[in-house]
Amino acid sequence: MLAIIAVLATACQQSGNGTLQKSIARSIPEENLGIAIFAGGCFWCTESDFDKVPGVISTTSGFIGGTVANPTYKQVVVGNTGHIEAVRIEYDMTITTYAALLEAFWPTIDPVFKGGQFCDIGPQYRSAIFYLSPEQQALAEASKAALEASGRFEQPIATEILPATQFYSAEEYHQDYYLKNPLRYTFYRSNCGRDDRLQQLWGDEH
Template identity: 70%
Template sequence: MLHCRFIVISAVTALAFIVTGCQQPENSKHMPDTRSIAEENLGVAIFAGGCFWCTESDFDKLPGVVATTSGYIGGTVVNPTYKQVVAGKTGHVEAVKIQFDKTVTSFSELLNTYWLTIDPTFEDGQFCDIGPQYRSVIFYLNPEQQTLAEASKEALAVSARFDQPVVTEILPATEFYMAEDYHQDYYIKNPLRYAYYRNNCNRDERLEQLWGVSH
C-alpha cells in the first residue's frame, strides 16, 4: 500500500518515467499576491480528497485559484503532526485550503472540479491511501457553501452515474492546521517523487474510469 509520503526512487526509475511519458509538473506556481484582491472578492474553500499533494496540484491549475495550502482538519488534537495524522489517531483528514478570486471563479465551479478529482464512492480512503485520514470531505465555511455542497452531492447521487452510493461527507469546517513546510507545493519541489507516487497510486487511471477525463 502506498501512502502520501516521501518515496525514494532510483535514477533508473526516474528515467523510466520520463521515457514512458509520465507528465511532470512545471517547476513554477502562479501565486498572485492576495492583497491585490479586494477582501469581498476573496473566497475560501476546504476540500479533502485523499493525498493533499494531489489535491493541491489539481486545484493550482484552475483559473481564479490564487493560493492553496495543504493541512489537517476535523480532528481533536491541537497542532497535529503529519506522523500523528497518518497514524489515524487524531481524527484529522488531509485537506487543502483554497483561496480563490470570486470575480474569476466560484465555489460552485470549485465543487464541480472537486468531484472530478476524487472517487466519491470510496468510503474509507481514496485510491491507494486507506484510512479515515484520507477520506473525501467537503468542509463548508458558511450556510451558503453547505447548501451548495449538499445540492451538488444530491445531484450526483440521483444522476445514477454510479452503482454505489456517493459517500463523500459534508461537514462544518473546524480549525485548519497548516501541514509541515515540506508538504507545501510538494509536486513542484519533488516532481519525480510526486509523479512516481501518483502513477503508482493509479489515481489518474481510476479517475478516467469514473469520469472519462484525463488529468
C-alpha cells in the same frame, strides 16, 4: 483594503535550478477573496489538481476535523487524531464561484470509496467537503444530490459534507510538493493508481 496573496496560475515559472515555482504575488480586494476546504485523499494531489483551476489563487495542504491541537503529519498519518488531510483554497470570486469549485472537485476523487482514496487507506484520507457558511453547505449538499441523481454511480456517494473546524497547515515540505519534487510526486501519483481510477470513473472529465 487589499490582500497580498500568492497567485497560483496555471502556468508556472522555471527557476534557475530547474525547480518549478508558482508565479509572483499580486493583490486583490479582500471582498473578492473566497475560502473553500476540500479533502480528496493525499493533499499533494488535491493541491496540484486545484492549482490548475482558473480563479484559484492559493492552496495550502493541511489537516482538519480532528481533536488534537497543532497535529504533525506523523501524528495524522497514523489515523489516531481524527484529522483528515485536506486543502484550504483561496479563490478570486470575480473569476470563479464556490459552485464551480465543487464541480471541479468531484472529478478529482473517487466519491464512492468509503475507506480512503485510491491507494491511501484510512479515515485520515477519506473524501469530504468542509463548509464555512450555510450557503456553502447548501451548495455542497445540492451538488452531492445532483451527482447521486445523475445515475453515474451504482454505489452511494461516500463523500462527507462537514462543518469546517480549525484548519492546521501541514509542514512546509508538504506545501507545493508536486512542484518541489516533481519526479517523486509523479511516481507516487502513478504508483497509487489515482489517474487510472479517475479515468475509469470520470473518463475525460478528470
